[in-house]
Amino acid sequence: MSFNNIVGNEKVKTFLNKAISENHILHSYLFSGIEGIGKTLFAREFARKLLCLEKEENENCLSCQKYHNHNHPDFYEIEPENNSIKIEQIRQMQEKILEKPITSTKKVYLIIDSDAMTKEAQNCLLKTLEEPPEYATIILTTANESKLLNTIKSRCIKVSFEPIEETKIEEYLKEQMQIELAEKLISKSEGSISKAIKLQEEKEIYEEVDELIEKIGKQDKITALKQAKILYEQKEKIQEILEYINVVLYHTKEKWNCIQYVEQTKKRLLASSNYDMCIDYLVMNMWEEMNEKYSRSSI
Numbered sequence: 001m002s003f004n005n006i007v008g009n010e011k012v013k014t015f016l017n018k019a020i021s022e023n024h025i026l027h028s029y030l031f032s033g034i035e036g037i038g039k040t041l042f043a044r045e046f047a048r049k050l051l052c053l054e055k056e057e058n059e060n061c062l063s064c065q066k067y068h069n070h071n072h073p074d075f076y077e078i079e080p081e082n083n084s085i086k087i088e089q090i091r092q093m094q095e096k097i098l099e100k101p102i103t104s105t106k107k108v109y110l111i112i113d114s115d116a117m118t119k120e121a122q123n124c125l126l127k128t129l130e131e132p133p134e135y136a137t138i139i140l141t142t143a144n145e146s147k148l149l150n151t152i153k154s155r156c157i158k159v160s161f162e163p164i165e166e167t168k169i170e171e172y173l174k175e176q177m178q179i180e181l182a183e184k185l186i187s188k189s190e191g192s193i194s195k196a197i198k199l200q201e202e203k204e205i206y207e208e209v210d211e212l213i214e215k216i217g218k219q220d221k222i223t224a225l226k227q228a229k230i231l232y233e234q235k236e237k238i239q240e241i242l243e244y245i246n247v248v249l250y251h252t253k254e255k256w257n258c259i260q261y262v263e264q265t266k267k268r269l270l271a272s273s274n275y276d277m278c279i280d281y282l283v284m285n286m287w288e289e290m291n292e293k294y295s296r297s298s299i
Contacts, residue, residue, distance in 0.1 A: 008164035033161025036194025163191020217290025
């Protein structure tokens with residue numbers, strides 16, 4: 001693989017290629033952007049290039065062969081275990097980072113979804129970010145950099161990833177995955193290929209959610225609650241569905257005020273509040289906000 005095989009973010013490709021060609025490699029990078037836009041793909045390819053033993057582009061060197069075979073001794077990947085990255089994982093990385101490179105002249109450490117690090121893990125990582133070995137490069141990826149300590153962010157060069165153009169998403173899905181995605185689903189994917197695929201795989205669910213949002217202000221309370229059945233049934237996917245509802249609301253200006261109720265519901269659910277009561281709260285508040293008859297009777 002090369003950067004050319006990854007869809008979108010041409011500015012990032014130019015920046016990373018220039019850093020390699022000019023041998024201006026820094027010790028820590030933060031790849032930031034929404035989920036599903038290729039941050040991890042970029043990070044892995046950047047790592048391969050940094051470890052490559054050839055000056056010219058050549059994926060047949062010993063280092064690249066080891067990398068492609070997933071047995072490169074100078075590359076180390078960390079990702080969440082049970083939804084978090086714990087201090088023990090960072091400590092293991094710190095032990096390994098002190099060992100000199102074996103195959104390449106560099107060592108690369110990739111922390112996927114770095115915002116999943118616990119506060120203890122982040123504080124532990126700071127020690128390495130402050131004084132990394134000269135041969136080491138650490139790459140962090142995140143879709144939510146607000147969860148990272150400012151001290152972490154200040155020690156990394158931020159590489160911002162932009163949403164992928166809808167035409168490129170459509171082209172990729174059609175040519176590479178033989179998926180024909182409805183235009184309205186592509187527009188709601190927020191520039192993310194993985195979100196677009198997920199919307200296609202579960203389109204029946206999201207079509208019901210679309211119908212709920214479209215009709216909730218045009219019917220009585222009882223009918224609205226019955227139509228919201230999909231929300232009560234999809235407990236495992238509710239956070240993703242709530243994110244989707246916000247995207248739909250954002251594109252429907254007269255319903256913007258409902259976004260606050262969605263955000264409040266997300267917080268209540270994360271706080272382990274009663275599930276059905278949280279959905280009741282959301283549906284009733286959205287109904288009151290959207291229902292014209294109710295609004296006129298309350299003036």
